[in-house]
Amino acid sequence: GESVGLHLPTLSVQEGDNSIINCAYSNSASDYFIWYKQESGKGPQFIIDIRSNMDKRQGQRVTVLLNKTVKHLSLQIAATQPGDSAVYFCAETGSSNTGKLIFGQGTTLQVKP
C-alpha cells in the first residue's frame, strides 16, 4: 500500500537554531506534496506545498526540499521560535488525482528556550 513516513517522531531544537523535519514517501507517482502544522488543540494548518517538477520552494522562514530520486521530502524552518512547537505532517497525493491526500504520522517539534 501507499504510505508516507517521517523519520523521527520527535525533534527537539534550541530556540534560534534551524530545524529540519524529514519525510519519506513511497509512491513515485505522487506529483504534489504538502506540509501541515498542527498546534496543540487545533486543526492542521497548511504551511507550504511543492510540485514534483520542483526540487525546492521557499516560504517565510520555511523551505521545502524534494528529492525524487530517493523519494524524500524535508521541511526546513529557519531560526526556530517557540511558536513553531507543533506536530508537523507531510502529505502526498499518491497515485490518484481525486483530491485524496495521504498523510504521514507526524513529527513533534519541541523548541527549547
Place this chain on the structure above:
Amino acid sequence: ETGVTQTPRHLVMGMTNKKSLKCEQHLGHNAMYWYKQSAKKPLELMFVYNFKEQTENNSVPSRFSPECPNSSHLFLHLHTLQPEDSALYLCASSPSAGLAGFKLFFGEGSRLTVL
C-alpha cells in the same frame, strides 16, 4: 481565527447514544471532508463531499453517517459507536475536490470519547 467551525469541541457518549457533529465553513468552498485522527496514527480520510454530493466513502462503518445539506455545512451522525471510535474528528474544506482539493482548510476538531 478559522474559516471552518466545528461543534461541539468535546463530546462524551455512551455506546447506545445517538449524537451528531457539525461543521460549517465560511470560505466559499465547494468540497468538505471528514477526517479521523487517532493517537499515533496518520490522519484517516473518511468522507468527501463535492458540491453536496458524496464522492468518497473510505470504507467507513455504517455507524458513521455523513450529511451535507449544502456546500457550507457538513454533519457526521453517530450511533452505536464503539470505544475504539474515540478520536479527534476533523472537518476540512477546499475550493473543490480533485486537483484543487489538496490544500485543505481544517477546523479545530471535535474530540469524541465513547464510553
